[in-house]
Structures are given as structure tokens and as C-alpha cells.
Amino acid sequence: MRLQLLLVLAATVAQALPDARLKPSRDEHAANDTITSIPGIRVGHYTLSERPTGCTVLLVDGGAVAGIAQRGAAPGTRETDLLRPANDSRRVDGIVLSGGSAFGLDSASGAVRWLDERGTGSKTATGRVPIVPAAVLIDLWVGGKPQVRPGADCGYRAAASATRRPVAQGSVGAGAGATVGKLLGRDHAMKGGLGSASAVLRNGLRVAAIVAVNPLGDVIDPHRGAVIAGARTNDGSLADARRLLRSGAATVLSSAAAENTTIAVVATNARLTASEATRVAEMADAGYPRAIAPVHTIADGDTVFTLATGGWGGAADVTTIGALAADLVADAIVRAIRAATSAAGVPAARDLPQ
């Protein structure tokens, strides 16, 4: 009887062993389901105190293969030509997402300086050059004082504060001044923000996303098809941009609406070529239309970067990675809205009557 019990116990332990080996990553994922769960990726925010704006810096230990999908009509970007597969395929050292419109591109200079001080960068004959693509969103109207913008100092501080801890979400960093639902004008907008989400498959493949959500359009929960933040009617309820557009009620848009743009990074631990990283960015972009309507408008500079660290040696196809990336971009957008807090008089989703 005791022997039998022992045998059963031994069998149970033996069965549990493979699971036990898997467990650390599962636990770790439960503790961090943001983009910093990808080994080698660190994220730092810096949020300005004078006005709701800021920047978010992603650093990649050892660099990563990168790609881009730039599909919005009003982009503000830096070092994106370098990411085209036909061009010199250097690994990128970091990516900067920033508020402040084109002025905010300056924050990448600070991240470059911080990396340079640490001898990090792409090797050249005359030293290392940090490769730091960047994209900005337009938040100058939020909180007055449009001359307050993230500068090089913002990028430097965000880089210095970058950690592997779970990413802080909501009205922070590049999402500090983000807003959504501007189809009826600024006065009817709601607060956007920054969100992140990640997935880990049993085979060890990891895919994650981080997004600063600042579209002209409304944000939709794609699991239900319902608006969770967007243009509000006079009584404060959600108007649903899709209905406004279909009914013709929003045919002529407020010119003040040209203050938008959603910017994201998707990351994976898979090993990808530059072409594959570009395809993953293209597929990840599908997360935008699933969670934002309308999107890719003439007044949105929507951009998605891909980072592939190559830290995982398994075989994963681009379809799986790209499809997960699209799902996670949509999830991260929804999280940005759920975590956002009101700022400068712009209410957040959590302030809506339930």
C-alpha cells in the first residue's frame, strides 16, 4: 500500500516535471503581460509636468531587426527609410514614441545621446552610431501651452529610466497627452493613452505590443464591436463615429481634428529577416482598424514598428507572429483606454457613466 502510494507520488512528480520547467515562464508572464516580457526589451517613460505630454523609449539589449508599416496620411517619423528591407539592414538599438508633434522627434536625440554615452550602437569605421527610429503623435492642443514639448531631455531621461518591469499604462509617456474620438471636435473628445499587451505560446514564442493611442476615430473593443471611448454627444454619451459617418451626420469634419496619430511597436523574440519584420508590421497594422474607427485618415500619421530580437531559436511562421501582433495591438489599444485617466479637462473612459 505504501509502495503503491510512493509509486503514485513518483509518477505524479515525474508528470509534473515538464510542467515545472514551463512554469517559470508562465508565472513570469502572469506577472508581466506587457512588452517588457520580451527578453532584452526595456521601456522607460518620461512625462512632462508642465503639460500632459511626454515620451516613451524602448531599448533593445544587443539590438533587433526592425520593420515598419507607415499607413496614416500625416506621419512624423525619423530613421524610417533605413528600415526598408532594400536598405542597409542594421540592427536598431531602440525606438522612441513621443508626443509633441514634429518637435517631439527631438526626444530621439536624447535617447541617442544616452546610448552613445554607454558605447551602444551600430559599428562603423569611426565608432558606434546608435540607430533609433522614432514616431510622434500630435497632442499640442491638450492642456494649453503648446510650446511645452518633449525635447532631447525627455528622451534622455526616459532611456535612463528604462527597465524590464511591467510597463506603466494609461496617461503616461508618449500617451500622456493622447486623446481619441475627435470626429465632433476637441470639445467632444476623450482621453487616450498608452497601453501594452503580450502573449507567450507553449513553444516559447513571444509577441507583444505597446501603443500610444491618439486617433481621430473612436476606440472599439473588437470582441464586442462596441465603442469604449470616442466622440461624445452633448449629453456626454458615446456617439459612435461609425454611425455618425454612415448617417452623414459627420460629413464635414472639424479642421481642428487634424491633431491625431497612433504609434506602436510590436516585438517578438523570434528571428526574422528585415522583409519578415516588415510583413509583421503590415499585419500588426490590422490591429488598428479592428480597434479604431475610422483609422488611417488624412489626419492620422499611424505607424507601427516591429522589433525582432532573435533571442528564441524556434521555428515560427510570419503568419502566426503577424496575426498575434495584430491581436495584441488591438488589445493594447483597449488597455490604453481602460487605463487612461482624465487630463486637462478631457474625460477618460473610466469617467463615463456605467
Next chain:
Amino acid sequence: MKRTAFSLACIAAGTAALTAQSPPRATSGLTAVEGLKVGHHTLAERPTGCTVILVDGDAVGSVSQRGGAPGTRETDLLNPLNMVDKVNAIVLAGGSAFGLEAATGTVRWLEEHDIGWPAGAAKVPIVPAAILFDLGVGGNAKVRPTAECGYKAAAAASAGPIQEGSVGAGAGATVGKLGGANRSTKSGLGTASISLPTGLVVAAIVAVNAVGDIIDPSSGKVVAGVRNPDGTFADARKILRSGATLQRPRAGENTTIGLVATNAKMTKALVARMALMADDGYARAISPSHTTGDGDTIFSLATGRWDGNADITTIGALAAEAMADAVVRAATQATGAAGIPAARDLKR
């Protein structure tokens, strides 16, 4: 200020009314855009065929090509940087790259009717085309839409209601192939249109042959896709998240091809943006979309017959909405073929 308050009150009232009744829905599809005619030709030997969209008069055209495995003709010409900005017809066809030949037949039909770009010595019909891959459906892969198909479809084109489902370019279309071809669901061709009180019309037509599942974006539910043995849908999004081994999408089995059109007056660059935004309809109604095994392509046409003012955001957003509607219709209007059941054949 008063005007703003008034218009917002109107919008609020309109919105309240709209919650009671559903928003204006497409009724007549692509031919709701005045000046466009649509003709199908479906082959008898195997489920495949072609669909021709004829432009009566002028239309500015462009394209968005985002899938990883395209089969196209005359798409470089549609780049806004290039000269020709008028399109005479667009051909959508089954039959993989072989099916591009269907455009030759449409060109012949147009030349016989003296329609084309005036190029000195001759009028040259401008006929961009895109194909989808259906060679594995229904046996003999040697049966493909040829020039004859494109000629007959052009000759059959009319401005009347458009037949949807397993017809024309959608005759051999299937969806939900992440679990392999034998778990796929029959799809087809769909069309939808949106007409605003101002007179603006935006419409879409699409042959849906995706790797991914078809989702109704208004509910987030799968309407056609990878089938379970009991006839329910497995949901490709769940399969992908579970890490289950996939049937990798292969070029040669997929691709969704469509067209959006409006009666608005637009430059070629804005017509290109309309195609780009219409592509959001694919992302909303197909999951996953734009894979390496999909040659997803959308053409766009602006006839300019309506003189009103509409901004590109409205037109592009409506094009995405109409395209998503048309994708869902393609899946729900399809009938089973070659042993592949359609959504309407499955118990729900």
C-alpha cells in the same frame, strides 16, 4: 458658435434616432454608384470564373496592394505618381496567375466598343486586374478563366442588381484555411453600398478567398472559417493564441480581391488613400488578414458624377465600412461547392 451648437444638437438627435433603427444599410451594392456596370462569367467545368466592372464614361482609379502573394496587372499605372488617371474596367478573376488572361478578353470587348485611353494611333483600354487562387477547388486545375471569360463577363455587364455568392470571381473562393483545406468553408463574392442623404455614394465589391476566418465586426463573431468536426467554427484567433500547429498559408490557395467606388470627385492621390482606407474593411472582417499567403488587393474608382463636398476621411471610412459589409455578405451569401459547405449549410 450657435451654428456649432445647433449642428451638434442635430447630430445628437440623429444619433438618438439611429439607436432606435439600424443605420442606413447597403441595398443595391456596387451599381448604386452611377456609371458602373458589373458582369460575371462563371465556368461550368469547375467552380471558378471572373467578374468585370465596367466604367461608363470616366473614373479616376488607384489601388492598395497589401497581401504578401499578389497576382496583378496594370497596378503600377495606378500609382498616383504615374500619368494615366482614367480606368475603363477592372477585372477580378479566379484561376491564379493564369486568370490574368481574363483581362485580355475585357480589353478586346472595350476595343470593339471604341473605349480606351486616347494614345494617338489607337484608343488603349486601361484594364487593371487581380486574381485569386482557387485551382485546388473542384478537381481539374487546368480549368481556368481565360480571355473568353473576361469577354463574356464584359458583354454581360449591367447596372442592375448584382448576383452575390458563389459566382464569377468568387465561384471557387474559400475561407478559413488555417486548419487545412478540408476544414475550410465555402465563400464567394459580395457587394454593399452606403448612400448618404447628401447624395454621396460609396460602395464595394469583393471576392473573398482568405487564409483567415470571416468576422462580423459588429459582434466580433466568426461567420465563416475553420470548421470543427461538429460543423461549428473553431475561431482562427483562438487557434493562433493557443499555439496549436497551423496549416501554414501557402501562396496558391488564398487572396481576397475587391474594389471600392464612389460618385465623388477626387484626385488620383485621394483615390489611392480611399483604397488604403478601404483595406481596413479587410482587417475588420478577416482574421488573420494580409498574410504571406494572401495577395489581398483593393482597387478604387471615383466617377466624379456627384458635385457635392465630402472629405476623404468620410469617403475612406465609408469605403472601409462598405468593404467589411461586402466581405461578410460574400461569406453569408455563398453556397457550398465541390464538397465544401458554406456558412448557410452549417448548423448554427
